[in-house]
Amino acid sequence: MSRTGSRTPPFERAETASYVVFRDENVIKAKNGEDGHIEFSGPDAAEVINDAIGALVAGGAVFIRDGTYEITSSINLASSVALIGQGAGTVLRVPDGHDADLRVVYGSGIDHVTVADLRIDGNKANQTAGAMTGIYLDTVTDSKVRGCWVEDVYGTGATMDDGTGIYLTGSSRNVLSQNASEANSIIGITLDTSDNNEIAGNLCRNNAGPGIYLDSSSDNTITGNTSRSNDSSGIYLASSSDYNLITDNSCCQAGFAHGIYIDGSSYNTVTGNLCRANAQVGIWLANSSNTVVTGNASIGNSQAADDTYAGIYTSGAAPDYNLIQGNLVRHDGGANQHNYGVDITSGTGNLVTNNDLYRSGRTASVRDTGGGTIIRLNRGVTPPVIESLTPFILETPQTGLVADTTGVKFNSNAVTLPSSGYASIAIEGTWTASQTDSVTAIELYDQTAGAVLASVSGNMGTNVKSGYASFTAGNTVNVRVNVTTASATGGATTDCYEAVVYLRYDLS
Incomplete structure (x- = not known):
């Protein structure tokens, strides 16, 4: 690389930089961006660019014009100096067979x-x-x-x-x-x-x-x-x-x-x-x-x-x-x-x-x-449901319950609702009646609150399941059979064959 005293006309202001590097056939040159003076030149692109960077002790910019520059040693940056090309046409290329770090x-x-x-x-x-x-x-x-x-x-x-x-x-x-x-x-x-x-x-x-x-x-x-x-x-x-x-x-x-x-x-x-x-x-x-x-x-x-x-x-x-x-x-x-x-x-x-x-x-x-x-609360995920064990499951059929008068005809054993891990509760029932004009409700009843949590009802039903309802942990509940509409036929009965209480995990 050589430093030369030759001068050329100044750059247009759009190209002004501390130094402008360009290829002139097989020679790489670095011009002073303010006065157009070619200060560095030589066949080694990295050496010319490094000399331009090194001259900018107070910072500045080295602008590299479009062209392909073969690089065989590192271009060494310096504080407060910008190395800027014209875009994809400014190519720093490792030559064929360089084969070295x-x-x-x-x-x-x-x-x-x-x-x-x-x-x-x-x-x-x-x-x-x-x-x-x-x-x-x-x-x-x-x-x-x-x-x-x-x-x-x-x-x-x-x-x-x-x-x-x-x-x-x-x-x-x-x-x-x-x-x-x-x-x-x-x-x-x-x-x-x-x-x-x-x-x-x-x-x-x-x-x-x-x-x-x-x-x-x-x-x-x-x-x-x-x-x-x-x-x-x-x-x-x-x-x-x-x-x-x-x-x-x-x-x-x-x-x-x-x-x-x-x-x-x-x-x-x-x-x-x-x-x-x-x-x-x-x-x-x-x-x-x-x-x-x-x-x-x-x-x-x-x-x-x-x-x-x-x-x-x-x-x-x-x-x-x-x-x-x-x-x-x-x-x-x-x-x-x-x-x-x-x-x-x-x-x-x-x-x-x-x-x-x-x-x-x-x-x-x-x-x-x-x-x-x-x-x-994930879409596409069915929350796991467990069937609780006895006494939540009413496994012994209750038959011959009086249906020609209204009222609760059967109460199961009471159970305390779990204190954590569950979000909601439902009931499923199977029942039938001797006459078609009576209505029976299979209810999950909160004894502590004095309210029905979930129920299914009708003249008859097979594996009919209620919607899920929230509940208060620690309350006492039981299953009950409640005739809500009496049959006009004396001696009418209703039979409850199964009642299952479902607890749903706290997932939804």
């Missing part, structure tokens, strides 16, 4: 940096070795990467940055927005031990690993991204990546994994995301607790195998006290469908409520093998 754009221990509007072509099809990263920020703060295309970065995944499009480590208060990180050897975007960053509006597609990956990174916002057709999960949190907000993302068509996968990370909020047509699970909480999963759509996952993976799934040693609320889960009617809409395989105290689980699983809408799970 390379961080194309690199910054370490700096702040207030902008990288924008340029394309990094890793050219992985023509590499056989080397650990490469498109944009690598180490201990960088208060900076922005926006509007960049990072694609085809080569790597083997030996480390988290190896084969990753955009990688941050130990960095905070940065914004990655409107970038496209595609077809990289491992990951689209990685946060490694990086907190309080925002990943917004990016496209991560066709990467061989996850689209977006967080490792030991907390308090980040991941919003409005499209992560699709990656081999691994669309969004993947691991290793105590806690207190992150994951909202309004589209995580679809993961080739071998899940829409959103949270492993060993807690207190995250997952809301308003679309997880569709993924190979395995829509949203998976593994060993993760106190997570809010609300307002998401998990549709048509389990594409790798029918009746095998759930729409929303918890597993592992301690997926405890998670809230799964207000989500829509559908199996999408295809050949391969979820086994369950929501599958709680382990954990304690999880709450599954107000979800729309209609047609959500081939086997069932919900499976719960955890402990103390509360499942309530």
Whole structure:
């Protein structure tokens, strides 16, 4: 690279920057953006760009014009300096057969940096070795990467940055927005031990690993991204990546994994995301607790195998006290469908409520093998009902009861209603009468309140069941047979063959 004294006319103000880098046949040149003076030139693009950046000791901007620039060593960012291209036509390309470690754009221990509007072509099809990263920020703060295309970065995944499009480590208060990180050897975007960053509006597609990956990174916002057709999960949190907000993302068509996968990370909020047509699970909480999963759509996952993976799934040693609320889960009617809409395989105290689980699983809408799970008010879920044991079940027929006068003709033993765990109560009866003009009611009577809780009535009925009614725990109830309309025929009778009281769990 050489520094020259030649001068050319000033740039138009629309192109004014601290330095403007451009290709002049095989020579890369950097002009002073104010007076047009060519201050740096040479065949090595990274060297010319670095010299321009290095000259901006008080900050500024290096503008790279459209063209393809072969990069064989890192472009080294500096604090308060912006590196800006013209768009997809500004290409920083790893040359064929580079086959060596390379961080194309690199910054370490700096702040207030902008990288924008340029394309990094890793050219992985023509590499056989080397650990490469498109944009690598180490201990960088208060900076922005926006509007960049990072694609085809080569790597083997030996480390988290190896084969990753955009990688941050130990960095905070940065914004990655409107970038496209595609077809990289491992990951689209990685946060490694990086907190309080925002990943917004990016496209991560066709990467061989996850689209977006967080490792030991907390308090980040991941919003409005499209992560699709990656081999691994669309969004993947691991290793105590806690207190992150994951909202309004589209995580679809993961080739071998899940829409959103949270492993060993807690207190995250997952809301308003679309997880569709993924190979395995829509949203998976593994060993993760106190997570809010609300307002998401998990549709048509389990594409790798029918009746095998759930729409929303918890597993592992301690997926405890998670809230799964207000989500829509559908199996999408295809050949391969979820086994369950929501599958709680382990954990304690999880709450599954107000979800729309209609047609959500081939086997069932919900499976719960955890402990103390509360499942309530979910569409498509029939609340489990138990038939209580004696003396709730009137198993001995009561026949020949007088029906030519009104009034209670039989009272069963009294029972105290349970104090917890149940929401409502109903009664079912089978009875007949000797005459057609009498009406008999089979009643569940609250002796404490002096009121009928539930009843069925008529001249006769077989397995007629009442609606469910609320009750007061601890009150005393019994079953009674009450003739409400007497027969005009003297000696008329009514027979009650069975009365069953149903208690419904506190699920609806």
